[in-house]
Amino acid sequence: xxxxxxxxNVSKHYGACVALDHISLGVQPGEIYGLIGPDGAGKTTLFxxxxxxxxxxxxxxxxxxxxxARDYMAIRRNIGYMPGRFSLYQDLTVAENLDFFATxxxxxxxxxxxxxxxxxxxxxxxxxxxxxxLSGGMKQKLALCCALVHRPSVLFLDEPxxxxxxxxxxxxxxxxxxIRKAGVTxxxxxxxxxxxxxxxxxxxxxKGRIIKTGTPEEIVAxxxxxxxxxxxNPAYPLLKFLxxxxxxxxxxSFGSEHHVAVSPGQTGREDLLKQIxxxxxxxxxxxxxxxxxxxxxxxLAKEEGQKS
Amino acid sequence: MKEFFSFIxxxxxxxxxxxRTILIVLVMPIVQIILFGFAVSTEVxxxxxxxxxxxxxxAVRQIAERIEQNPYLHVTAVYESASxxxxxxxxxxxxxxxxxERNFDERLRHYGKASVRLLGDGSDPNTAQVIVNYxxxxxxEVQADLNNSxxxxxxxxxxxxxxxxxxxxSSYNFVPxxxxxxxxxxxxxxxxxxxxxxxxxxxMELLLVSPMRPVGVIISKAIPYLVLSLVNLAxxxxxxxxxxxxxxxxxxxxxxxxxxxxxxxSLGVGLLISVISATQKTxxxxxxxxxxxxxxxxxxxxxxxxxxxxxLQYVSDIIPAKWYVIMVKKVMIEGVGVTYIxxxxxxxxxxxxxxxxxxxxxxKRRL
Numbered sequence: 001x002x003x004x005x006x007x008x009n010v011s012k013h014y015g016a017c018v019a020l021d022h023i024s025l026g027v028q029p030g031e032i033y034g035l036i037g038p039d040g041a042g043k044t045t046l047f048x049x050x051x052x053x054x055x056x057x058x059x060x061x062x063x064x065x066x067x068x069a070r071d072y073m074a075i076r077r078n079i080g081y082m083p084g085r086f087s088l089y090q091d092l093t094v095a096e097n098l099d100f101f102a103t104x105x106x107x108x109x110x111x112x113x114x115x116x117x118x119x120x121x122x123x124x125x126x127x128x129x130x131x132x133x134l135s136g137g138m139k140q141k142l143a144l145c146c147a148l149v150h151r152p153s154v155l156f157l158d159e160p161x162x163x164x165x166x167x168x169x170x171x172x173x174x175x176x177x178x179i180r181k182a183g184v185t186x187x188x189x190x191x192x193x194x195x196x197x198x199x200x201x202x203x204x205x206x207k208g209r210i211i212k213t214g215t216p217e218e219i220v221a222x223x224x225x226x227x228x229x230x231x232x233n234p235a236y237p238l239l240k241f242l243x244x245x246x247x248x249x250x251x252x253s254f255g256s257e258h259h260v261a262v263s264p265g266q267t268g269r270e271d272l273l274k275q276i277x278x279x280x281x282x283x284x285x286x287x288x289x290x291x292x293x294x295x296x297x298x299x300l301a302k303e304e305g306q307k308s
Numbered sequence: 309m310k311e312f313f314s315f316i317x318x319x320x321x322x323x324x325x326x327x328r329t330i331l332i333v334l335v336m337p338i339v340q341i342i343l344f345g346f347a348v349s350t351e352v353x354x355x356x357x358x359x360x361x362x363x364x365x366x367a368v369r370q371i372a373e374r375i376e377q378n379p380y381l382h383v384t385a386v387y388e389s390a391s392x393x394x395x396x397x398x399x400x401x402x403x404x405x406x407x408x409e410r411n412f413d414e415r416l417r418h419y420g421k422a423s424v425r426l427l428g429d430g431s432d433p434n435t436a437q438v439i440v441n442y443x444x445x446x447x448x449e450v451q452a453d454l455n456n457s458x459x460x461x462x463x464x465x466x467x468x469x470x471x472x473x474x475x476x477x478s479s480y481n482f483v484p485x486x487x488x489x490x491x492x493x494x495x496x497x498x499x500x501x502x503x504x505x506x507x508x509x510x511x512m513e514l515l516l517v518s519p520m521r522p523v524g525v526i527i528s529k530a531i532p533y534l535v536l537s538l539v540n541l542a543x544x545x546x547x548x549x550x551x552x553x554x555x556x557x558x559x560x561x562x563x564x565x566x567x568x569x570x571x572x573x574s575l576g577v578g579l580l581i582s583v584i585s586a587t588q589k590t591x592x593x594x595x596x597x598x599x600x601x602x603x604x605x606x607x608x609x610x611x612x613x614x615x616x617x618x619x620l621q622y623v624s625d626i627i628p629a630k631w632y633v634i635m636v637k638k639v640m641i642e643g644v645g646v647t648y649i650x651x652x653x654x655x656x657x658x659x660x661x662x663x664x665x666x667x668x669x670x671x672k673r674r675l
Contacts, residue, residue, distance in 0.1 A: 048513075048675060051517050052517065052674065053513060053516060053517065053674050053675040054674060054675055055674065072673075072674075073519065076517055076518060076519050077519045079517070081513070081514065081517045083510050083513050083514065085510045086510075087509060087510030087511050087513060087514055088511065088514075089318070089322070089509075089511060090509070091321070091322060091325045091326065092318065092321060092322075096318070096321065099314070100314055100315075100318050101514070101518075103310050103311055103314035104311055104314065104315070104515070104518040104519075104520055105518055105519060106310075106311070106519060146514075
C-alpha cells in the first residue's frame, strides 16, 4: 500500500540555522498523524515542504506518491492546507471567503456542500459577517471549511488549535474524526501535548529532529521510570529540593503538582513521602501516576540533549 | 476562467471595502489635479508695479498706461525717486519697480535711446522673474509700436513668444506630469501593496498552494488596478479639459494607447516592488521614496530635465514617467501624430516588456 505521506531524510537550513535535521516519517492513508513539539521545533518548515511551498535542501518528500519538488502542481490539486496563522481574507465575509477558495480550486460550494456541511452548518448563521470579526473558534472552523471545500485527499493542519478555547478544541477534534471517516489522511501539528493522545500515531519533534515515533500508547508504555505526582507547601522550594535529591531522576512542575521520576524498584512512595516530610514541607501528598505524552517528551528530549 | 473572475471580484471587494484605498485610488487623483491646476501655479496675477520717474513725461505715461492695461499687472504708485523702492519692497507694497531715467521722452526722441531699469523683488526669485518677464513683454510691445510709427530708429529687443501656450499657463505643464504621477502611484504602489498584503496576512501561502498558476495570480491582481487607472485617466482628462481648460489637440485614441502602455509599465514596477519587499511598510517606503520622488523630480513635472547636471539627466532616462510625460505633452498640447513620438514610444515599450518579464520571472511559485 502506498503511503499517503513519505518523508525520507529531509533537511532544511535557513542560513546557519538548521530547521530540519534528517527527518524521516511515513503516514498511512486515512490516519490522523500528529507532529508534536514545542515552538521552533521545525513543524511549520516540514509542513511547508510537504505542501510544496518550500524545497528541501536534501532528502525526498512524497505526498500520495508524488514528489514535492517535481510534481508540485499535481500535489497542489489534491491537498488541503490550513496554515498556522489565520490566513483568510479578513475583509471578506464568511460566505465570500468560502466561495473564493472553492473557485480557486476549481469547484463550487454547492457542489461540495455535503463535504463541509457538518462544519459549515455551525458558522452558516454568520455567513454575512466579515471573517475578521469572527471569534477564534469560528475563524478556525471557517479555515477548515476552506481547506476542505475541494475534497482533498490529504489534509495538512499546522497548529490548528493554537489560540482556541478548550471547548472549541474538543469540537475541532471531533470534526477531524468525522473527516477521517471519509478516508482523508490528516497530518496535524500541535504544541499541546494533551492533544497527542487524540492522534492515531505521533512523532515527537524537537530542534528539527524526530525523537520518537509511534502510537501514543506505545510511547507512553516505553516510559522507563516510575512516576509520582507530588504536591506540598511551599511549592517552589519543594521543586528545588526534589531536583537536588539524589534518588530523583527528573522533576518537572505540572500545574499544581510536581511530576517526579524515580528508578523503578529503588525508591517507593513511602520513601519519597518520608524524605519530603523530613525536610519540613507541609501538606505533602505523593501518589503514583501514569506518565502522559508530556512526561515522555520531557524524558526523550533530555536523553536527546545528553546524547548530543 | 472562473478562477480569474472570482479573483478579480475579490480584488475589487478589497479595494471598495477599504476607505484608505478608495481615498488613494479614486479621490487623490481628483484632488491632485485640482491642486496642481489651481493652487500650485507659477502664474502671477495682479502683480503690483511701481513707476519711478517723471509722471509728466509723455513716454512714461504712455508706458504706464500700457502696463495698467495688461491683465496680469497693475500700477500701484508713481513717484520720482528710486530710493523709495526698497522701502516699498520691504513693506510688501510692490512687486516690481520700473525706473525711467530723467527726460525719458526727450532722450527717446532725440537720441533714439533711453534707458529703463527694472527692479524686481529678488527675495522670491521665481515670482520676480515671471513678473519681470511680463513687464519686459509690455516694454517690447511699446518699442515695436514706436518702430512702426516710423519715428527715429530704435534698437530692437529680442521678442519671445511661446507657441502652443502663449499665456504660459502652468497647467499645460502640470497636467501631463500629474497624469504620469497618478498613474504611476495607483498602479505601482497599489499593486505592490495588495500583493505584499497577501504575503503578510499569509493568504499568499494559500494562493500558492492552490492550483492557480502564479501568472494567473499576477494577471488577476493587475486587472483591477488597470481598470481603476483607466477610470482615473478619464477623470483627469475631463477635469483638465473642462475645468482647467487644457486643450486636447491630438488624437484621443493615441493618447489612450500610450497611457495603457505606461499603465502596464507601472504595473511591472509594482510587481517588481512586491517581489522584493516582505512587508507593506517596505513596499510603501520603496514606492514612496524610490518611485514617487524620482518620478516627480526627474520626469520634468517640476524641474526641467534640461537644466540638470548631465549625470542626473542620464538617471532621468530610466524613469518611465519621463517618456510618458514627453509623449503626453506632444500629443495633448502640440497635437502631433504618432510619427513624432515613436522614439519615446519604443523606449517605453522596451521598458514595459523588460519590467513585466523580469517581475513575472522573479515572482516566486514557492515561499
